[in-house]
Amino acid sequence: MDILIQNGRIIDPASKRDEVADVYVADGKVKAIGKDLNDPAEKVIDATGLFVMPGFIDLHVHLREPGLEHKETIATGAAAAARGGYTTICAMPNTKPVVDSREVVEAIYKKAENVKCHVLQVGAVTKGQAGRELADIREMKKAGICAISEDGKSVMDSKLYRQAMVIAKEEDIPVFAHCEDKNLVGKGALNAGKKAEELGVEGITNAVEDIITARDILLSKETGARLHLCHCSTEDSVRMVKEAKEQGLKVTAEVCPHHFTLTEDDIVGSDTNYKMNPPLRSKADKDALIAGLSQDIMDVISTDHAPHHAEEKAKSMAEAPFGIVGLETAYCLANSELVAKGHLTEKQLVEKMSVNPAKVLGMDKGCIDVGKTADIVITDPKEAYVIDVNEFASKGKNTPFHGRKVTGRVKYTILSGEVVYED
Ligand code: DOR
């Protein structure tokens, strides 16, 4: 199908374009961009008053397949991604089995062929994510992994992690780091603070994250591996990323919408929809993350979309699994909390949700240009609405944002020239 997107504000930092114009899409590609294009098209989208941007890219998603399909499948996760304006998502390897071999990667890519979003798989660092022996990173690279990560935990053996970084550098893939000192975190469930005390659960201090963040930056410095820091949640992580960049190290960092929107003070009662890892932190941390995004110290907004079944989340704060869904609320939260409040420009939003994730991956994505794959999101930045979990395409309904008033709605998601979502 060919599509004519008329009269939208095209925001494409990669080509330095920010103008009201038309985009003509055919054969899966962008064929023309300009004023008053009059190519006949099967579908015409009136984008007057709307933003036309490169499809969002989420570096951090849990799709739960294979093995945990009661939480999410590749197909439902991809549908949630399409609804959230994403055209590429990176799936973390903490499935059952863990994605630690070429065979598992190939099986996932087969299942992901006809879903509503491009899926890239991340390979585990160690076999079974057990932290003892390296996974076959080179073989997984041949099957097309986009990165390695031990997400859900850190590889505590620094020597082993260093070896993985050397291989990642040779294979030219980034390392996505979940920074958490296993011994220091203990049974921590919430940020070490008033709320954890009130509920009588163990606290997670900032040092749990910061110690491993420092170690990983040092290992990246020694090995030359590209290090991407996942879900940064602390003030000191922002400072360390800033210093690493000043030293010219190959370090990038992401912030999740829940960490720039909420603090531990927002946790309602003992609602486990506020439990994720790393946890909601203090106001000082949240403010530092927002300043880091605003000053372009922090490169990427990712979701850490972590669907869980309602029965699992119904457990106590101490026992329930960590994680919240994020694909269908990321854009409206970034728009409401960052752009509308003056912390980010629209251009910066596109950089953090499309352009920079593509750079981290080293892939030719995150732009709208003639000849490029037509992965496009169209949003209404002014539309106000209330987030309703019942509308989610994800199997996971575990969000603290149900009932929240936001502005900014995804209207269309176009994947390789096909409309895969229309509001
Ligand atoms: O909140 C989280 N959920 N953090 C993680 O590190 C893992 C993830 C999951 O897999 O549920």
Ligand code: ZN
């Ligand atoms: Zn993680």
Ligand code: ZN
């Ligand atoms: Zn994660």
